[in-house]
Amino acid sequence: MNPNLIEIAPGGRPPKQKRKEEIPDIEPWDSKILISATYEDISLEKLNMDRITIYVQHPEPLEPPAKPMTPPPQPLKLTNNEQKKYRTQRRLATEKDRQEMIRQGLLEPPKPKVKMSNLMKVLGAQATQDPTHMEMEIRAAAAEREQAHVDRNIARKLTPSERREKKERKLFDDPDTLDYFTICVYRIRDLSHSEAHFKVDVNARDNRLTGAAVITDGVSVVVVEGGGKSIKRYNNLMLNRIDWAAAVGDEDNDADEEPDKPVNSCALVWQGSVVKSAFPRWFGVRSARVRLLPRWCF
Known part of the structure; x- marks a missing residue:
């Protein structure tokens, strides 16, 4: 006996076997052309010549034996208010992570943004000891922040070729x-x-x-x-x-030549x-x- 066979207990239910599809005597797309219902004797006399034309006759579509796959989940379309809310939440989470890294000492804390308008409020007694020196430092810090802002804008500025590509992409590239x-x-x-x-x-x-x-x-x-x-x-x-x-x-x-x-x-x-x-x-x-x-x- 084969040791791989599974012995069935007396009175047990035999395992289900997949039913094989019966092979038809003649395919449905050929039954419209052949007069006889078999492939045994195929000749010109056994063909229905009235059904043979210059047009292409496609076979009838048959359902596949397997079940169709479920479509993938579609992305959820957000409204404008939901997009603004999601953007605000994302920025708050980023700022919270940055503050936590500053608290742990991984990032250097930003310098206090001192201006001439809030000089006394931020520095207090230091502003009265040497006001000329503090004013020079504040103006130097303000000039440094302005220059950093200009540098960031220059770094983000597109080159003429990139600007041209962006304009062409906006004018001609339609994703739909x-x-x-x-x-x-x-x-x-x-x-x-x-x-x-x-x-x-x-x-x-x-x-x-x-x-x-x-x-x-x-x-x-x-x-x-x-x-x-x-x-x-x-x-x-x-x-x-x-x-x-x-x-x-x-x-x-x-207009006098052809009035009508x-x-x-x-x-x-x-x-x-x-x-x-x-x-x-x-x-x-x-x-x-x-x-x-x-x-x-x-």
Whole structure:
């Protein structure tokens, strides 16, 4: 007998064994293609050719055999008052630790902050013995504290490159939109005006947007893609800041020629999000000879 086997007492309950999953005769995703319900004879005559198309048919999702893992606990979002309270408590705890280290002799106690206004209150009799000497010491200590304050500010001051990086990070790094790009499509009746042309081009470059602008005889289309903050600023430019009614070309100033011509305007045709950028860079404002554009542009 095998010594590793556990002997079951008479009348005892045998241990439970995990039930093995039965192997089906045919998989469910193949049953829709095969006419017969087995894999024994597979040929072109046994295939349902009506179900085979150019489209990709994904199999039906099946539930995993194991239980899903519980999501990790989410950090608690504090309100502004709670953040201020937590900050005050943290500072009080730090100050308490510093006072305890001073009491144990591990840190040097700070010098008394004597000023000309509290001279008699802090020094008392010492101030009356040699007032000139005490005044010089107080002014020297005040100058030393002021210089230490200036030195700390200089040490914390950012270099020009660090200041530039901080500004760029504040303007362009949006933590909520780092995994996708936002695309906006604008429809403009007339983009021939030089000032509007310049604003559309320069602001797209300054906001680090990619895309292009196409000018045709009947309508102009501007397509931009980028981060959430950049798109928000560019939306404000296109829809609010530029006066499109006044931004018309010199040849369109004479209203007598075409009295029924519609007023120049800009409209946001479509806005969405994509995972991958479609344009490698900003191609600028370009003229197109073709007059036919997709129907969604109109």
